[in-house]
Amino acid sequence: MDLNGRSILLAVSGGVAAYKAAELCRLLVKEGASVQVVLTAAAARFVGAATFQALSGRPVVTDLWESPVADGMPHIGLTRAADLIVVAPATADVLGKAANGIADDLLSTLLLASNKPVLFAPAMNREMWAHPATQRNVARLREDGALISGPAAGEQACGEVGEGRLVEPEDLLQDIVAALQPKVLAGRRVLVTAGPTFEPIDPVRGLTNRSSGKMGYAVARAAREAGAQVVLVSGPTALATPHGVQRVDVETAQQMFDAVMAHIAQSDVFVAVAAVADWRPAQTLPHKLKKQEGQHAPALELAPNPDILASVAALPDAPFCVGFAAESDKLIEHAAAKRARKGVPLLLANLGPQTFGRDDNALELFDSSGHRPLGRGSKIDLARRLIAEIAARLPASPAGDGGSTG
Numbered sequence: 001m002d003l004n005g006r007s008i009l010l011a012v013s014g015g016v017a018a019y020k021a022a023e024l025c026r027l028l029v030k031e032g033a034s035v036q037v038v039l040t041a042a043a044a045r046f047v048g049a050a051t052f053q054a055l056s057g058r059p060v061v062t063d064l065w066e067s068p069v070a071d072g073m074p075h076i077g078l079t080r081a082a083d084l085i086v087v088a089p090a091t092a093d094v095l096g097k098a099a100n101g102i103a104d105d106l107l108s109t110l111l112l113a114s115n116k117p118v119l120f121a122p123a124m125n126r127e128m129w130a131h132p133a134t135q136r137n138v139a140r141l142r143e144d145g146a147l148i149s150g151p152a153a154g155e156q157a158c159g160e161v162g163e164g165r166l167v168e169p170e171d172l173l174q175d176i177v178a179a180l181q182p183k184v185l186a187g188r189r190v191l192v193t194a195g196p197t198f199e200p201i202d203p204v205r206g207l208t209n210r211s212s213g214k215m216g217y218a219v220a221r222a223a224r225e226a227g228a229q230v231v232l233v234s235g236p237t238a239l240a241t242p243h244g245v246q247r248v249d250v251e252t253a254q255q256m257f258d259a260v261m262a263h264i265a266q267s268d269v270f271v272a273v274a275a276v277a278d279w280r281p282a283q284t285l286p287h288k289l290k291k292q293e294g295q296h297a298p299a300l301e302l303a304p305n306p307d308i309l310a311s312v313a314a315l316p317d318a319p320f321c322v323g324f325a326a327e328s329d330k331l332i333e334h335a336a337a338k339r340a341r342k343g344v345p346l347l348l349a350n351l352g353p354q355t356f357g358r359d360d361n362a363l364e365l366f367d368s369s370g371h372r373p374l375g376r377g378s379k380i381d382l383a384r385r386l387i388a389e390i391a392a393r394l395p396a397s398p399a400g401d402g403g404s405t406g
């Protein structure tokens, strides 16, 4: 659980998107967080305190003067107990007050009294969002160190279409988890490959493998949590794109090679997690291969695919390269040889193809000084550990902001 032992102060202000904050509250609790909900008077008109009380398991605080807090100073006590304050949805009014230091109700007072990081998830009509006053307020909040998640674009409750929707609760959860991760890759650009490749034989058949893409997606997510700008070049998978990650979909190894080369000059780090097919059918038939009575099974002639990782590592201005290896036997020997052959400083070896599709994994880390276990755990935990190993090996950090989660 990503939020075990964490305390989140979830402040809900008065917009129709307040109903989505109830789902966010449930997700936060499910991830292990203790959640204290604060409702503004307007929010309480959209969703009742009883809903949040049931979901968070705690009394909801709505009023500066009539709070269940013993010392009668909820604006101090609540923020001191929190690791992170999340304002979702954040109305134009709340953003304006927070940007200008106005403190005239419980939420605005606790934001001013807060000594904790604050993440605002704006939600409002698209014209209100685009208004120079709102944009000025958001820019000022960013300067003050606040995190801004969204807003998303799409159909609005008012019937208009545009930017101003609350970021979906699942995505907001990812931003909240990210806000609590160390920003060891702030200002860095990371390119990741993930998933299998699919090499067509004819319009309906092809060669592929059992990679689910989970490890590569976890690496992309962990890099983004660490403050990097992330491009994920993905073979066919059934996975959702990690929030805030730019995804480029490809099918074949050649397409993956081309997409990687198109982005490589803008990358500081390249992590090759994809299970790239080493060979493809020498010819792709334009029509479905039909079987005929009495005919022998057709032979499939194969041609080699480019080695993406080795090609990137051999570039004159190569980024920091990380490879993965799935070995079925002689793990240590084969993985060490693979690291040398591909010319990469860091290589991670999976225990074997049996980890495909699973949510957990065990990885051994190989670098110039030998090898050691990175550990065993969920793929996202291992990905976070890997990101820390990569960050520790990069040359001194460029000036990075890492201030936005949007």
Ligand code: CTP
Pocket: 193, 253, 272, 273, 274, 275, 276, 277, 278, 305, 306, 307, 308, 309, 310, 322, 323, 324, 325, 326, 327, 338
């Ligand atoms: N890789 C790549 N392009 C390829 C093949 C592999 O970029 N055409 C990358 C993978 O993403 C992984 C690493 O190279 O990071 C090792 O992949 P793996 O399949 O284990 O190695 P192979 O080079 O295919 O060697 P072998 O199949 O002989 O074990």
